[in-house]
Amino acid sequence: MERWGVHEIELAGPSGGNPFTEVRLSARYRFRDRIVEAEGFYDGDGVYRVRFMPDAVGSWSYTTVSNVTELDGRTGGFEAGPPAPGNHGPVRAAGTDFEYADGTPYLPFGTTAYHWTHDMDEERERRTLDTLAASPFNKLRMCVLPTGAMRPPEVPFAGEDPGGLDRTRYNPVFFRHLEARIRDLLELGVEADVILFHPYDGGVRGVEDMGREADHAYLRHVIARLAAYRNVWWSAANEYDFNRAKTVADWDDILRTIQRLDPYEHLRSIHNGTRMYEVATLYDTTKPWITHHSVQHWEVTPASEWLRACPKPVVLDEISYEGNIGKRWGNVTAAELVDRCWEAMARGAYAGHGESLAGYEERAWIGNGGGLYGESPVRIAFLREVMEGLRRDGGALRYLGRRRPARVTVEAAGDGAYTVEIIDAWNMTRTPVPGVFKGPAGIALPRRPYLALLMTEVEER
Secondary structure: OEOOOOEEEEEEOOOOOOHHHHOOEEEEEEEOOEEEEEEEEEOOOOEEEEEEOOOOOEEEEEEEEEOOHHHOOOEEEEEEEOOOOOOOOOEEEEOOEEEEOOOOEEOOOEEEOOOOOOOOOHHHHHHHHHHHHOOOOOEEEEEOOOOOOOOOOOOOEEEEOOOEEEEEEEOHHHHHHHHHHHHHHHHHOOEEEEEEEOOOOOOOOOOOOOOHHHHHHHHHHHHHHHOOOOOEEEEEEOOHHHOOOOOHHHHHHHHHHHHHHOOOOOOEEOEOOOOOOOOOOOOOOOOOOOOOEEEEOOOOOOHHHHHHHOOOOEEEEEOOOEEOOOOHHHOEOHHHHHHHHHHHHHOOOEEOOOEEOOOOOOOOHHHHOOOOOOOHHHHHHHHHHHHHHHHHHOOEEEEEEOOOOOEEEEOOOOOOEEEEEEEEOOOOEEEEEEEEEEOOEEEEOOOOOOEEEEEEEEOOO
16 A cells, blocks of 8 residues: 555445445544544445545554444554655645645646546547646546436436436446546546536436435445545535525535545535626635635636635636637637636636537537647646746746736845746747846836746846
8 A cells, every 4th residue: 555545445245225325334444543434335236345545654454333244343454655656645725725735736727527427438538538648737627417418328326317316326337437537537647626516407317406315325425435536626516506406505514514524634615607797606615614716707807806805725617618619608719718827827826727619529528528629728738837837946927918018017026136037828938038137127028918927036146
């Protein structure tokens, strides 16, 4: 075992009745004087599993706890060694930024492919993974539940679909496939932002409003299966405020339940919706069970106020998608999307990518993955390179956006000397300004849009 890897216990047990509701299983893992309890789950065919993510190097032991004799009191142990290269542990919020558990900074450059795992199309899923591997994206928003209009070969619940789902039983075939894709993302270094609920089943599958008891059971099963993977984030819902069956109190309960069931304190958020000409309905992110803002909004400028009002990381996961479809949210140009990404990061926030270009594949990237065809990913890769260098080497960034001034005055944050670099966000160029400056300095510009200025302190000679 390695630190922040996955330890799994597999046990044989009863398959009669309804093991999902009638059998309870967990394991108490001990490291020195600390005990962490991980819930188990039924995986079909009389097989029960407990998954655990050790967070410390050394000797761990465990004892299972169950209401079934053959699953109770089973003991064992293992040695957890140092993490392998590239394993920095789960991502945490650190003030208004993110970092891995070992302190390594993490800058989210996310994208969205809501249902890329649902059709179980091996060829397209492999292309999706290959596309991600060649992209700048290190976070992927993805759904567990299908929408009402979809007819995937497997769904999370047992029973005949549509109309005959048994929400007290889960479909191991569906979840094993989902787990395999999350492991694939882990191998790529991509965080899986797992969306647990949404308002889009249209009443067909009956999962939009399952009731509190069924919601809790579903959360218990999903968290038991997935929480031991260090690359998992929890998004309670996509566009939660479009779900008319649930109140804010219901969402509070769901988020508290996620917090209670997850022994590793993975990141937790909830994503709002918007309607044309309406103000976005933002969830109260000051609540203690929220770790970061996950926002849908077509304007980036409010990010500064959100950070002041609630100093947690702000991720604009949806700021409209590069695309050509008829929906307002899905037809901005690549230049507009890239501009919003730069503006967000210059304000101390983060912005997500999405692509809804019709005419290239049967379904666009945001729905089902596959390939990316837009002009924004390569420019977001350039932004990532700039921002990771800024985080590593220090400095200050000023983004000018669509403005085209002939000259601007800049100044470093401190009293020391500094250099200036003109960055062209669209053309992906970096041009050093000759000289070393101290105090305010006037910088001549080429009068193009999408420019940024990077000020880096240097030692005086």
